[in-house]
Amino acid sequence: MRAVVERGSFILGPEVARFEEAMAARLGLPGAVGVASGTDALVLALVALGIGPGHEVITVSHTAGPTVAAIHMVGAIPVLVEVEADTFCLDPASLEAAVGPLTKAIIAVHLYGHPAAIDDILRFACQRGIAVIEDCAQAQEAAVNGRTVGSLGHAACFSFYPTKNLGAIGDGGLVATRDPALIKQLRRLRTYGWSTPQYSELPNGRGSRLDELQAAVLSVKLSFLDEAIARRRAIARLYDQALAKLPLARPTERSGFRHAYHLYVIRCRERDALAQHLRECGIMTARHYPHPVHMQPGLAAGARIPAPLTVTEQIAREILSLPLYPSMPPAHQTRVVDGVCSFFRKP
Numbered sequence: 001m002r003a004v005v006e007r008g009s010f011i012l013g014p015e016v017a018r019f020e021e022a023m024a025a026r027l028g029l030p031g032a033v034g035v036a037s038g039t040d041a042l043v044l045a046l047v048a049l050g051i052g053p054g055h056e057v058i059t060v061s062h063t064a065g066p067t068v069a070a071i072h073m074v075g076a077i078p079v080l081v082e083v084e085a086d087t088f089c090l091d092p093a094s095l096e097a098a099v100g101p102l103t104k105a106i107i108a109v110h111l112y113g114h115p116a117a118i119d120d121i122l123r124f125a126c127q128r129g130i131a132v133i134e135d136c137a138q139a140q141e142a143a144v145n146g147r148t149v150g151s152l153g154h155a156a157c158f159s160f161y162p163t164k165n166l167g168a169i170g171d172g173g174l175v176a177t178r179d180p181a182l183i184k185q186l187r188r189l190r191t192y193g194w195s196t197p198q199y200s201e202l203p204n205g206r207g208s209r210l211d212e213l214q215a216a217v218l219s220v221k222l223s224f225l226d227e228a229i230a231r232r233r234a235i236a237r238l239y240d241q242a243l244a245k246l247p248l249a250r251p252t253e254r255s256g257f258r259h260a261y262h263l264y265v266i267r268c269r270e271r272d273a274l275a276q277h278l279r280e281c282g283i284m285t286a287r288h289y290p291h292p293v294h295m296q297p298g299l300a301a302g303a304r305i306p307a308p309l310t311v312t313e314q315i316a317r318e319i320l321s322l323p324l325y326p327s328m329p330p331a332h333q334t335r336v337v338d339g340v341c342s343f344f345r346k347p
Contacts, residue, residue: 004212012191015215022222023158023174027151031183032176034210035190038137038159041173042070042107045155047204048175048185049131051076051104056304058098059107059135060090061293062312067109067135068299074204078303079103080294085311086252088265088319089116095124098306105131110139110149112288113165113232113260114252118144118152133157140165141229143258150176160218165232165262166225168214231326232261235333239264239322242337246344249318263288267318274343275320281339286321 004015016034024032035041051057053075059067061080071078081094088111095106106125108116118134125132136142136150137159143149150156160172175186185202188195193205236259240250249267253259265288268274275285292312293299323336 001213001216004216010212012209013212015212015219016210019210019215019219019222020174022219024176026222027148027156027176029151029176029178030180032174033183033186033190034215035173035175035186036208036210037171038157038161038173039066039070039073040190040206040208041157041159041175042067042133042135043073044186044189044206044208045133045157045175045177046070046074046076046105047189048182049105049133049155051131052204054102055104056100056102057105057107058095058103060109060111060312061295061305061309062088062289062315063109063111063135063293064137064289065293065296065299066137067107068293068303071107072299072302076104077102078293078299080300080303080305080309082307082309082311083111083315084117085315086249087114087116087254088112088315089114090121091311092117092120092124094307095121098304099128099130103128103130105133107133107135108153109135109137110142112251112265113139113142113262114254115139115142115144115149115257118149122153131155137161137164138262139260140262141225141258142260145256151178154179155182160214165229165260166218166221168221169217170211170214172210172214172218174210228326229260231328232324233259235324235328236261236264238333239324239337243340246341248340261324263321264324265319265321267315268320269318270343271318271320274340277343277346278336278339281335281342283336283339284323287316287319288321290316292316 058079132153134153134156158174160168193200193202195201
């Protein structure tokens with residue numbers, strides 16, 4: 001950060017270029033484009049893929065709001081489909097009923113750190129000429145059969161919000177793709193559609209650039225990412241073992257899939273009572289997410305819902321995120337386990 005300040009180059013300087021190269025190399029892709037936020041990453045990916053007013057984009061209702069807000073921002077229509085009950089990710093079986101003549105893209109959300117069934121989604125989409133965008137905001141370093149998420153779809157979007165697996169000390173995002181033409185398009189779109197300074201060649205460009213200071217921080221933190229993911233996975237294993245005999249559903253890690261454990265989300269029919277009990281024990285929990293998109297007027301407006309979202313609505317009533325972060329002390333891990341177990345021992 002001191003070097004950035006002394007250099008005096010604060011916008012799209014060498015730190016952004018260095019971080020973009022490091023991310024692209026990590027994903028095994030020819031390029032990556034840093035932008036201002038994870039939401040902007042989704043917006044610019046949609047725009048670069050030619051998606052706009054009147055087009056439909058299929059995604060899930062059980063996700064963070066920005067996934068669907070980005071679809072609205074480009075004037076497209078969200079088509080909200082069901083998730084799998086165990087992974088909480090898009091259910092490929094729901095796609096056939098959702099696709100239509102206006103469908104141009106699918107946003108596959110790798111939720112909580114578990115990859116979506118991306119191979120099935122890509123197979124369905126490629127047969128119909130539909131683009132697949134990976135929403136990797138919560139899944140940095142997750143993988144499917146050894147292939148890192150973010151390297152599988154037509155484009156992939158990352159968020160560096162401070163709480164993410166790779167978090168900045170402010171906001172930031174990135175779009176990655178294996179298509180050199182798309183990389184060139186994205187670089188123009190993030191700076192007002194300019195092909196050369198002060199000459200806009202593309203419509204729908206905007207000012208959305210990864211900050212040079214944030215890129216400097218992210219480059220340093222990237223070198224510690226493998227260690228941080230290993231710690232997340234170790235804590236998740238401890239929780240899995242300690243909670244195995246309790247009447248709750250623990251996170252799934254499917255065979256061949258690598259869970260990055262951005263969040264450790266359980267399902268419990270007595271969710272609200274359990275959360276209250278843990279609060280009384282001094283343990284903070286959260287719900288990711290309490291309100292499905294189709295139940296939020298600001299995001300559901302204009303959306304198409306081709307089938308009932310029964311699983312999504314059931315999940316919303318039962319999910320609870322337990323504390324998990326790489327620097328979590330062993331004593332705090334034990335405290336969480338003891339708190340959960342003591343709830344089920346209550347008379």
